[in-house]
Amino acid sequence: MILLREVSQVFGGRRGAVEALRELDLDVADGEFTAVVGRSGCGKSTLLRLIAGLLTATSGEVRVGGEPVVRPRRDVAIMFQRPALLPWRSVLDNVLLPVEIFGWPRQEHRAHAHRLLEMVGLEAFHRRLPHELSGGMQQRVALCRALIQRPRVLLMDEPFSALDALTREELSIELQQIHMEHAATVVLVTHSIEEAVLLADRVVVLTPRPGRILTVVDVDVPRPRTLGQHAHAADLARCSAELHEVLGARRAAAEPPPAPQR
Amino acid sequence: MILLREVSQVFGGRRGAVEALRELDLDVADGEFTAVVGRSGCGKSTLLRLIAGLLTATSGEVRVGGEPVVRPRRDVAIMFQRPALLPWRSVLDNVLLPVEIFGWPRQEHRAHAHRLLEMVGLEAFHRRLPHELSGGMQQRVALCRALIQRPRVLLMDEPFSALDALTREELSIELQQIHMEHAATVVLVTHSIEEAVLLADRVVVLTPRPGRILTVVDVDVPRPRTLGQHAHAADLARCSAELHEVLGARRAAAEPPPAPQR
Amino acid sequence: ACGSGEQEPSPARPAADRVTWVTGFGAFGREAYVYVAQEKGFFREAGIEVTVQPGQGSGENLAAVLGGRAQFAAVDFTATLISAAGGKAEGAVAVAALHQRTLAALMALDGSGISRPKDLEGKTVADTASSVIRMMFPSYARLTGVDASKVKWVSLQPAQLAANLASGQVDAIGQYVVGQPTVRNAAKGKEIKVLPFGDVITDLYGSAVTTSATVATGRPDLVRRFTGALLKGLAYAVEHPQEAAGILVAKQPAQNAEVAAAELALMASYVRPADGTPMGAMSRERVERAITVLRTAGAFDEQLTPESVVSFDLLPKG
Amino acid sequence: MERGRDAVSAAGWSTLGVVVAVGAWALVASAFAIPEIILPSPAGVVAAFLRLPGYLLEQAVITLGETVLGFVLSVVCGLAIGMAIAAFRVAELMFYPLLVAFNAVPKVALAPLLVVWMGFGQQPKVVMALLVCFFPVVLSVAGGLAATPPELVELARSLDTPRWQTFVKIRFPGALPQVFVGLKVAMPLASVGAVIGEFSAGDAGLGFVIVQAGGSSDTALAFAAIGLLGIMSIALFYALVLVERLLLPWVRETAAVR
Amino acid sequence: MERGRDAVSAAGWSTLGVVVAVGAWALVASAFAIPEIILPSPAGVVAAFLRLPGYLLEQAVITLGETVLGFVLSVVCGLAIGMAIAAFRVAELMFYPLLVAFNAVPKVALAPLLVVWMGFGQQPKVVMALLVCFFPVVLSVAGGLAATPPELVELARSLDTPRWQTFVKIRFPGALPQVFVGLKVAMPLASVGAVIGEFSAGDAGLGFVIVQAGGSSDTALAFAAIGLLGIMSIALFYALVLVERLLLPWVRETAAVR
Numbered sequence A, B: 001m002i003l004l005r006e007v008s009q010v011f012g013g014r015r016g017a018v019e020a021l022r023e024l025d026l027d028v029a030d031g032e033f034t035a036v037v038g039r040s041g042c043g044k045s046t047l048l049r050l051i052a053g054l055l056t057a058t059s060g061e062v063r064v065g066g067e068p069v070v071r072p073r074r075d076v077a078i079m080f081q082r083p084a085l086l087p088w089r090s091v092l093d094n095v096l097l098p099v100e101i102f103g104w105p106r107q108e109h110r111a112h113a114h115r116l117l118e119m120v121g122l123e124a125f126h127r128r129l130p131h132e133l134s135g136g137m138q139q140r141v142a143l144c145r146a147l148i149q150r151p152r153v154l155l156m157d158e159p160f161s162a163l164d165a166l167t168r169e170e171l172s173i174e175l176q177q178i179h180m181e182h183a184a185t186v187v188l189v190t191h192s193i194e195e196a197v198l199l200a201d202r203v204v205v206l207t208p209r210p211g212r213i214l215t216v217v218d219v220d221v222p223r224p225r226t227l228g229q230h231a232h233a234a235d236l237a238r239c240s241a242e243l244h245e246v247l248g249a250r251r252a253a254a255e256p257p258p259a260p261q262r
Numbered sequence C: 001a002c003g004s005g006e007q008e009p010s011p012a013r014p015a016a017d018r019v020t021w022v023t024g025f026g027a028f029g030r031e032a033y034v035y036v037a038q039e040k041g042f043f044r045e046a047g048i049e050v051t052v053q054p055g056q057g058s059g060e061n062l063a064a065v066l067g068g069r070a071q072f073a074a075v076d077f078t079a080t081l082i083s084a085a086g087g088k089a090e091g092a093v094a095v096a097a098l099h100q101r102t103l104a105a106l107m108a109l110d111g112s113g114i115s116r117p118k119d120l121e122g123k124t125v126a127d128t129a130s131s132v133i134r135m136m137f138p139s140y141a142r143l144t145g146v147d148a149s150k151v152k153w154v155s156l157q158p159a160q161l162a163a164n165l166a167s168g169q170v171d172a173i174g175q176y177v178v179g180q181p182t183v184r185n186a187a188k189g190k191e192i193k194v195l196p197f198g199d200v201i202t203d204l205y206g207s208a209v210t211t212s213a214t215v216a217t218g219r220p221d222l223v224r225r226f227t228g229a230l231l232k233g234l235a236y237a238v239e240h241p242q243e244a245a246g247i248l249v250a251k252q253p254a255q256n257a258e259v260a261a262a263e264l265a266l267m268a269s270y271v272r273p274a275d276g277t278p279m280g281a282m283s284r285e286r287v288e289r290a291i292t293v294l295r296t297a298g299a300f301d302e303q304l305t306p307e308s309v310v311s312f313d314l315l316p317k318g
Numbered sequence D, E: 001m002e003r004g005r006d007a008v009s010a011a012g013w014s015t016l017g018v019v020v021a022v023g024a025w026a027l028v029a030s031a032f033a034i035p036e037i038i039l040p041s042p043a044g045v046v047a048a049f050l051r052l053p054g055y056l057l058e059q060a061v062i063t064l065g066e067t068v069l070g071f072v073l074s075v076v077c078g079l080a081i082g083m084a085i086a087a088f089r090v091a092e093l094m095f096y097p098l099l100v101a102f103n104a105v106p107k108v109a110l111a112p113l114l115v116v117w118m119g120f121g122q123q124p125k126v127v128m129a130l131l132v133c134f135f136p137v138v139l140s141v142a143g144g145l146a147a148t149p150p151e152l153v154e155l156a157r158s159l160d161t162p163r164w165q166t167f168v169k170i171r172f173p174g175a176l177p178q179v180f181v182g183l184k185v186a187m188p189l190a191s192v193g194a195v196i197g198e199f200s201a202g203d204a205g206l207g208f209v210i211v212q213a214g215g216s217s218d219t220a221l222a223f224a225a226i227g228l229l230g231i232m233s234i235a236l237f238y239a240l241v242l243v244e245r246l247l248l249p250w251v252r253e254t255a256a257v258r
């Protein structure tokens, strides 16, 4: 479904260029759920932008559904790292924005929007304006806006970063559910290894700037998955451990704290 | 150092009022490190705003250092949930903003700013503008801006939410270091129980809207702490488990996923 | 094209011709005669329905006539000559003189040290930037023995002239003779010394009824009827200045009836021909001499024939 | 209750402002012994108004009509041109310099042209009002549209939003606060335009009164007309502010405090 | 290279715009057989310019000086008043209505006063330019300052930033893009103001040329002066755009694409 070949992205700037991605190759099969992890600033958001057709790669090839990506497509939805809500629209109208733009029947999708808001626990807030919401609530509205499109490819940039563990887990489960029902191809950027392992078929690990693929960890655990006391808990834990290993988090933490710098 | 008595906060709005906090009592001792956890939208950011003097409580009393809070004080620094960087200032100048405003000698604090940027891994970016940074990088700049103030009270609203596990852990250690060196009173809002337990003396758990104190978990583990294979790992794990228990996360996760809603 | 008529169609002659008349400048007392002709029914008798529009000065009035927005306008004939010589007023023709001598004048406050033309030397005189008075001054200066180069001119908007004279910003201003009551009012009743150019430059006409060649050749009958009625109004107005002023103020409440009456009284001697020729008359010889006077004064260099600026066969006869 | 008291104190301050201004004027007029013909006293102006109240109000209504019509047209044209400039680089390159040049032309100079084309009626005054005031609308529309936050532009792009929909649903609503600044600049200019139109042709409206009064050196009457013009503009301006508040409640709610 | 080609194509389009406009003008002038006195042909205007090129340029320089000086003063005053209005509610309540009313006064009506106070020199023209164009600056400054993103206002408050520092370091830089829109509106107005000043008193500048040409019905000469005025304004406007680009590089980098 998604194919990247030797994709590099360099940002020019008055203070010199920044190499965000270097010669990245990636294949995501139809219906596959891929998680992307990597250090802050390694190019994860840039990767999603490239797939979404919002950026044109400095070099290399990006294809979705076999066609080269030259501009955004309507069957590809992206949920940004920032909520990007329209401040003058109510929560409900923000969720319905794609429906309006696609010219879909509003009445029908209204019901869908209400269901989604119900799901993320914001039904009571559907008539409010974004500035009346907390950070996490805004993020959930953005999630609903991405989901209402029912896209073939769903790109999500840290969708749960502003959410508490419980909400995060509930929504992970919902997302899994939606993925299973619609067989959408999902690429999810996250900083939570637990989340990556819980949701993804494959976890792609990027190196720090410039972003290249360090490794890909396959998570061969049947769905629906939950963290905790279930049958495949051990499998999940193993994947998790492997990722922690690769990312070097535990190792670094185990070392004595670095000498104070002043 | 910080004292809240029967603090309630109600937001008026054209669509009806929202009760964010209800009759909250909280004491934070001088030099204490308090973490606040709770579900999205429960009033954590509101709580920080009240302590920072950015909001006046609908009812109740808020004191810092014994004095009623009527307006922001310069010995109280707050790091917001959103980076709130000035788009026309370079990274370094953004970090130096408080220095300029406080009229401190710029030259001296320049070095400090560079050390902080070094610490968060952004020294190479100090001349760039905010829009050239990734989400996590912006958040780190905001962190530096809060730290350069060397405040007596440091209020942080999900400071690491956009950071990968490794960076997050590195910065947690730095933050601990700074807290130990300066004996600052810290209130940290977070969604990561691990982080709360790693850093805090006490973890305050808020109920969902309206926010009230559900429970307070004390973490009696000497510093410096690290997650992992250290002496007090078991203690930390116990606190962590207790919090998970209270927050209901694990429990919910252990249950079968809720029936699909459509 | 016809002016937008605001009046009821005349019941007597439903097929009345509709024309627009543009006054010389504004709707001051000196322009009251057109309202008189209207009010007294002179136009109706001539089978014409007239819409009156306050004018903007010579240039704009010529433009209105040439552009076909108005059929007739009062235009200072000196300005018409100057514009025509520059090739700017092609097709504009005078069909009747309103003033037999130019109304151009300079005015000063009594006691300002200006009592005769010679006193102007070394003084500051204000006038509108486009004023014909300024263009006539060299002739006036020559005829009165004034060294024109010793007079300093400054430009002001028309409405500012009196105020600046009254407040002592300038020593004298260019005005039409009929402006005296207004200036006296502005000067809080101080007496005004008037130096009329017409006293020494006798060849220049004042304003003339001006139309376009299109109307002049296409509707000669309309022109005759119109000028006839208008001049009737003019005669009536200068004979009955109080009544005429009343008619004006009824139409234009912002005007002051006393000032208007005084203007009309002052205008009387300029309107009636001295030599017994009919009102509105113009002669080829005088027009020729006027052209010469202006060319000598340096107002223009080009050749100009009287026929190109005056429709002699349309002039009022007896 | 709060709001009621606020409104009262607001009205109080505004009145105070007017009182101070009129007081300063009276003081200047008398202290520097400026002749009445140049700067009439407030009392003289009021007296001039009371001489012809009916006539003046009648003329004010005429000017008001031209102003409002010209303003509405300028909003329509300004929106169209501003959007074209914001949307098409070619439109910007081709028309921006022309607009700038045109805007620098003192419109009085165009009056004879308008008279020839449109006669002596209301039409040329309305057009004059339009010409004088549409440029601020164009610039504020173009400026506001160019200032859409980049994240919202990216959102629109990600939905493959057709251009006009991006304009209508995202860029334009976001530009509205700035557009209203342009409208507020344009509103008083519209009345200036109408008055300039009246200066140049016709025999009605406050502009005509000003010319007539000026020509007869009746400065107090001219100032009375000018005063009416000012009052009219204040009313129109605050009507616009009201429309803004009703249309854009979210701006007030999120706007910066003082 | 890219940029070079862009600049060439930009210049090309702008030239095309001018050519189209002049062509349309020539066509209208000849097709409707409009008399020279009302709408001279482009050729006539060029001929009029070539008759007196030195004189016209000299007058243009005089007007340019007044325009620039008036504009600079209006920026200074506009910033001060705009900031006062944005900072103090009392200032807004007291002075806003007065400013609106004042802005609606056709400035020609104030010319006599200026002449009495300042005589016939350049000063009253500069003041006229200032008076005509400072209102857009005031409104855009006040509007821009009121539009600071709430998170930045909160940031300033959290640092207990003194008010003036909040203005200088946070609200004002953020308002600059909008302020420049106001300056762009004001710039051509400044030249209108200077010309109106020249209409009213004095014997120099393009405004004087326009009035004087009107008297001898030399409309072509008046249009030549108007044309110079337009060219001058375009130059000043784009100088301002250049200053904006140099001062606010971040705006271009983050600004919305078309």
Ligand SMILES: Nc1ncnc2c1ncn2[C@@H]1O[C@H](COP(=O)(O)OP(=O)(O)OP(=O)(O)O)[C@@H](O)[C@H]1O
Residues within 6 Å of the ligand: A131, A132, A133, A134, A135, A136, A137, A162, A163, A164, B011, B012, B013, B018, B019, B020, B038, B039, B040, B041, B042, B043, B044, B045, B046, B047, B081, B209
């Ligand atoms: N300005 C406001 N106007 C109206 N309601 C508000 C406003 N700010 C916050 N609220 C409401 O107050 C409640 C608490 O908000 P707050 O931002 O404190 O939550 P939070 O705990 O920080 O959530 P999160 O973890 O999602 O950031 C929410 O329900 C929100 O809708």
Ligand SMILES: Nc1ncnc2c1ncn2[C@@H]1O[C@H](COP(=O)(O)OP(=O)(O)OP(=O)(O)O)[C@@H](O)[C@H]1O
Residues within 6 Å of the ligand: A011, A012, A013, A018, A019, A020, A038, A039, A040, A041, A042, A043, A044, A045, A046, A047, A081, A209, B131, B132, B133, B134, B135, B136, B137, B162, B163, B164
């Ligand atoms: N518009 C831009 N101009 C210049 N550099 C940019 C731009 N956008 C991103 N970059 C740079 O590209 C690199 C990758 O950015 P990106 O946003 O993809 O990181 P990320 O992996 O999403 O990080 P995070 O986890 O912090 O969000 C960063 O170093 C950033 O500085």
Ligand SMILES: Cc1ncc(C[n+]2csc(CCO)c2C)c(N)n1
Residues within 6 Å of the ligand: C025, C026, C056, C057, C058, C059, C128, C130, C131, C132, C133, C158, C159, C161, C174, C175, C176, D214, D215, D216, E214, E215
């Ligand atoms: C009140 C008043 N009325 C008429 C004139 C005379 N006038 C008006 S415009 C103009 C120039 C001709 O184009 C002249 C001479 C005046 N000065 N003041």
Ligand SMILES: [Mg+2]
Residues within 6 Å of the ligand: A044, A045, A046, A081, A157, B134, B135, B136
């Ligand atoms: Mg990112």
Ligand SMILES: [Mg+2]
Residues within 6 Å of the ligand: A134, A135, A136, B044, B045, B046, B081, B157
């Ligand atoms: Mg929050």
